[in-house]
Amino acid sequence: MQRRHLLALPLAMPFLSRAAQAQGTVPVVASFSILGDMVRQIGGERVALRVIAGPDVDAHSFQPRPADAEAVRGARLVVRNGLGFDAWLDRLVRSAGYRGPVATASEGITPRALEDSHGHNHGHAQDPHAWQDLRHGQSYVRTIAAALAAADPEGAEGYRMRAEAYLARLAALDGWVRQQIATVPEPRRQVVTSHDAFGYFAAAYGVRFLAPQGISTDSEPSAAEVARLIRLLKRQNITALFLENMANPATLRRLAAEAGVTVRGQLYADALSRPDGPAPDYEAMFRHNLGLLVPAMKGEG
Structure with a gap:
């Protein structure tokens, strides 16, 4: 988004803040839908929440609008993921x-270093999808609850109880x-997904995830990478192949067709669904x- 659009916004108190004040609630902005749900669970009715990148919206490449800047200006607290996932929010x-x-x-979480398709760690790229490990999700909750209590001390006890x-x-x-x-037998704990969003899940729960795309939904897989995955699917009889709600399905559908494997459904990784x-x-x-992954890894259905 161009800066001049933001500078042209009115300086009056944003609607979100006015409405929140009228209702005695605290205006909070969250960068994307998963964080928004966490804020909602902890904040309850005391929080007037605005989620910038909402359900089924790709937060990797999100482009904020002038109304989003207005909401941020009127917030008492802004919540971001960090680890490079929502850098657009900083701007x-x-x-x-x-x-x-x-x-x-994600503050306090040791980020997972990304590896290339050959398992090499180049030490400079971090995986931002820490919420895919539920223990990290609990860390998120503690961090958000503490931030809400600091921004709104009068509501601290309620935040603490809901967080617990x-x-x-x-x-x-x-x-x-x-x-x-x-x-699931250990040799069958292998899954192919659209892009590399399940690294923390893999490390936490002992499942190997493979993806033709990299960490961002903007990246494009090479022909060599797709060919490597096709050979792997055939050689190891991998039956768990999934789309994601945020990724372009074309590459994965081509991979599935060439490997003779059925796409087993749609996983949610970077964004929640609509209500x-x-x-x-x-x-x-x-x-x-899990309801999709487990039977697919077993080869059921």
Whole structure:
């Protein structure tokens, strides 16, 4: 987005902030849908939430609009992922002239270094998808709850109570995920997805993920990489092949056709579904993904 568009915005208090004040709630901006759900779970009705990159929106290459800058300007707290995932939000914050607190949900998490297709670690690229490990998701919750309490001390006790209940659910969900994965024989715990968004999931739960695209949905796989994946699919009889709601399906469909493998459905990695979809919140996203992954890895269906 061009800077002159932001400078042309009116300096009046944004609608979100006015409405929040009228209702006695705290205006909070979250960069994308998964963070937005976490803020909603912790903040409850006390928070007037604006999610910039909403459900089924690709946050990797998102282009903010003038209305987004207006929302940021009127916020009491801005929540971002960090690790390079939503760098556009940093530019938006500067352009909007926002001077309030910015909470980085991934703060304190040791980022996973990205490897190339041959398993080489070049030491300079970080994987931003830390929420794909539910233990990291719990760290996100603690960070967001602390930021909300600091921005709104009067609501601190409510944030603490809702965060504790949420953390308990996420811990139980983490245990359930591990139980589900344990039902799959180790040699069959291999999955091909559209782009490399499940590295933290792989490390946490013992599943190998392969992807023709890299870490960003903007990247394009090479012909050599696609050919390598086709050979691997055939040689190791991999039956778990999935699209993602944010990635271009063309490459994966071509790979599936050439390898003679059926695409088994759509996973949610970088964004939630709309409220009437299968992954409207962070917890539902894991349940939906596991419900597809486990039978596909087993070769069922």
